[in-house]
Amino acid sequence: MPLLTVQNLKVHFPIRGGILLTAKGAVKAVDGVDLVIHPGETLGLVGESGCGKSTTGKAIVRLIEPTAGKIEFEGRDLATLSRRALKPVRRHVQMIFQDPAESLNARHSVGNILEEPFIIHKLGAPDERRRRVRELLDRVGLPRSAADRFPFEFSGGQRQRIGIARSIALNPKLVICDEPVSALDVSIQSQVLNLLLDLQRELSLSYLFIAHDLAVVRHISDRIAVMYLGRIVEQADADEIHRGPRHPYTRALISAIPEPDPRRQSNRIVLKGDVPSPINPPPGCPFHPRCPRATDRCRVDAPALRPAAAGRAGHLVSCHYDL
Amino acid sequence: MTANANENLLEVRDLVTGFDTDAGRVVAVDGISFSVRKGATLGIVGESGCGKSVTALSIVRLLPQPMGKILGGEVRFQGENLTTAPPDRLIKIRGGRIGFIFQEPMTALNPVHRVGRQLGEVFLLHNPGMSKRDALRRSIEMLAKVGIPSPEIRAGEYPHQLSGGMRQRVVIAMALANHPDLVIADEPTTALDVTIQAQILELMRDLQREFGMSIMLITHDLGVIAETCQDVLVMYAGKIAETGAVGQIFDRPGHPYTRGLLDSIPRMDNPRKSRLKTIDGMVPGLLELPPGCRFQNRCPYRTELCEKRQPALEPIEPGHAVACHHWRMLPPAPTPKQ
Numbered sequence: 001m002p003l004l005t006v007q008n009l010k011v012h013f014p015i016r017g018g019i020l021l022t023a024k025g026a027v028k029a030v031d032g033v034d035l036v037i038h039p040g041e042t043l044g045l046v047g048e049s050g051c052g053k054s055t056t057g058k059a060i061v062r063l064i065e066p067t068a069g070k071i072e073f074e075g076r077d078l079a080t081l082s083r084r085a086l087k088p089v090r091r092h093v094q095m096i097f098q099d100p101a102e103s104l105n106a107r108h109s110v111g112n113i114l115e116e117p118f119i120i121h122k123l124g125a126p127d128e129r130r131r132r133v134r135e136l137l138d139r140v141g142l143p144r145s146a147a148d149r150f151p152f153e154f155s156g157g158q159r160q161r162i163g164i165a166r167s168i169a170l171n172p173k174l175v176i177c178d179e180p181v182s183a184l185d186v187s188i189q190s191q192v193l194n195l196l197l198d199l200q201r202e203l204s205l206s207y208l209f210i211a212h213d214l215a216v217v218r219h220i221s222d223r224i225a226v227m228y229l230g231r232i233v234e235q236a237d238a239d240e241i242h243r244g245p246r247h248p249y250t251r252a253l254i255s256a257i258p259e260p261d262p263r264r265q266s267n268r269i270v271l272k273g274d275v276p277s278p279i280n281p282p283p284g285c286p287f288h289p290r291c292p293r294a295t296d297r298c299r300v301d302a303p304a305l306r307p308a309a310a311g312r313a314g315h316l317v318s319c320h321y322d323l
Numbered sequence: 324m325t326a327n328a329n330e331n332l333l334e335v336r337d338l339v340t341g342f343d344t345d346a347g348r349v350v351a352v353d354g355i356s357f358s359v360r361k362g363a364t365l366g367i368v369g370e371s372g373c374g375k376s377v378t379a380l381s382i383v384r385l386l387p388q389p390m391g392k393i394l395g396g397e398v399r400f401q402g403e404n405l406t407t408a409p410p411d412r413l414i415k416i417r418g419g420r421i422g423f424i425f426q427e428p429m430t431a432l433n434p435v436h437r438v439g440r441q442l443g444e445v446f447l448l449h450n451p452g453m454s455k456r457d458a459l460r461r462s463i464e465m466l467a468k469v470g471i472p473s474p475e476i477r478a479g480e481y482p483h484q485l486s487g488g489m490r491q492r493v494v495i496a497m498a499l500a501n502h503p504d505l506v507i508a509d510e511p512t513t514a515l516d517v518t519i520q521a522q523i524l525e526l527m528r529d530l531q532r533e534f535g536m537s538i539m540l541i542t543h544d545l546g547v548i549a550e551t552c553q554d555v556l557v558m559y560a561g562k563i564a565e566t567g568a569v570g571q572i573f574d575r576p577g578h579p580y581t582r583g584l585l586d587s588i589p590r591m592d593n594p595r596k597s598r599l600k601t602i603d604g605m606v607p608g609l610l611e612l613p614p615g616c617r618f619q620n621r622c623p624y625r626t627e628l629c630e631k632r633q634p635a636l637e638p639i640e641p642g643h644a645v646a647c648h649h650w651r652m653l654p655p656a657p658t659p660k661q
Contacts, residue, residue, distance in 0.1 A: 197598060
């Protein structure tokens with residue numbers, strides 16, 4: 001049974017104007033997303049800035065209220081739960097943010113930050129909580145003395161370790177990682193990715209790993225979903241996305257990654273233009289204005305996400321002309 | 324390659340740049356020497372705080388004032404010493420023979436001026452006697468050249484009305500307006516999405532072919548280096564760790580740091596979910612640099628010698644130099660994949 005099933009998730013932000021601030025339109029940040037995450041699995045969610053990947057992650061934990069859709073976690077629909085009913089579920093769904101400098105309270109010591117989840121959920125006696133804090137610090141590779149220090153005393157990589165420690169404090173089942181290594185230097189990035197892989201193995205965690213760097217996402221994920229303008233355009237096994245991408249956008253995205261090998265410069269598909277605004281998404285296929293293969297049909301008729309004509313089971317693609 | 328191509332446009336010798344802070348003097352760039360060949364692209368790669376941006380700012384003396392100071396060495400551009408040039412001479416050179424592209428186009432553009440006017444200013448400053456109307460016409464031509472659709476309309480817009488990729492194109496147009504001989508690009512695509520990065524890198528390559536300028540490209544992304552540069556400089560904690568032609572650096576990396584960097588990038592052909600190689604620990608703070616080699620606390624090949632003496636940059640083959648005491652003893656670099 002899947003751990004998480006997201007069905008037709010929509011997040012629309014109203015644009016208000018006029019004296020009465022009536023809604024004049026909406027930014028359709030997430031516009032009908034379906035996702036499934038199985039226990040112990042990593043689903044990578046990639047896309048460029050503004051495609052709605054972070055909003056999707058935040059809507060799943062209801063840091064942003066979804067406009068429509070179902071978020072089924074272990075058989076319960078989180079989208080309709082009251083705040084009170086949501087709280088016990090939040091123990092099992094945690095989040096790691098991109099910028100640990102912003103997501104850690106600068107006025108609290110690291111010990112307090114890590115103890116807070118236990119206090120909120122009324123777990124353990126004080127000395128037991130402090131023992132757990134020491135265990136967490138060991139687990140993420142920070143010295144125990146870190147408990148008495150403050151976030152600003154740590155480097156970016158160490159702060160991300162604090163954020164990870166906090167997210168695993170209550171033994172969650174699912175961790176939503178929103179660009180967790182994007183702000184880090186490469187040598188530190190690989191340390192943090194290794195830590196996430198180790199923790200997954202030891203604690204049988206599931207991850208929704210949101211990032212724009214396809215090489216990083218491919219490395220850590222079992223399956224990958226590619227998002228464009230609020231929708232998922234392709235979803236498949238991580239290796240298959242890389243070896244046999246079927247959507248023209250995924251192909252361009254993969255070919256745009258600069259290869260760190262001067263002799264292996266691939267033939268690049270350079271897309272024309274920018275991502276259109278999610279306020280006025282183009283009619284038909286959202287990718288058609290930049291698609292090298294767009295036809296008249298693409299301009300009027302939006303393709304559905306359906307099984308790819310070739311490729312393994314579970315490979316989904318949303319293109320009329322499934323390549 | 325003609326003899327001309329080997330001529331150096333820019334030569335930096337023993338450059339030392341420091342900042343006076345409350346905690347004392349921080350030396351961010353500590354005695355580095357390199358040159359940029361005519362028509363070629365030199366890539367400077369390194370992690371945050373290694374001194375790559377400070378090097379770029381030192382060349383045209385745009386260091387934050389009053390803290391930033393060039394403490395030693397010289398910068399020769401087309402034979403002229405820029406470290407001692409008077410300020411009005413530098414004003415002529417910046418935006419004239421040396422163009423600049425910064426990482427975040429929103430901070431490089433003035434938010435209250437229309438794009439056409441900002442770009443026109445670059446022409447007016449360097450071409451005395453040019454009329455405003457001509458400057459605007461040249462600006463529109465330049466916007467078209469960097470691939471901005473409907474440049475006449477865009478010239479009348481403000482920076483916030485443009486997308487990130489469009490803004491970076493405007494900054495490139497400003498940098499190239501007066502056909503510079505050298506363009507210094509500091510992380511020009513870091514703030515952009517990969518599909519837009521691909522557009523911008525292609526644009527820079529095309530314009531280099533057309534104008535024949537040299538580029539000094541500063542980035543932390545080894546992929547961007549492999550794709551755009553002929554020569555590479557690897558910096559670590561204010562010093563040069565390794566320098567050579569792009570093929571030498573990627574095929575036969577000689578410094579343990581360069582090897583560590585190349586090993587720690589997740590590549591599309593690595594086995595999935597395998598542990599990545601890492602460089603343990605982190606860069607030492609510039610105020611607490613160890614005596615001896617600056618990479619010693621993270622280096623798997625460290626010996627007593629490394630703790631005592633700083634390694635000098637030694638040539639290991641023509642055009643390829645490494646600052647490591649033990650480069651001869653390191654295991655051969657893994658053979659590159661075909």
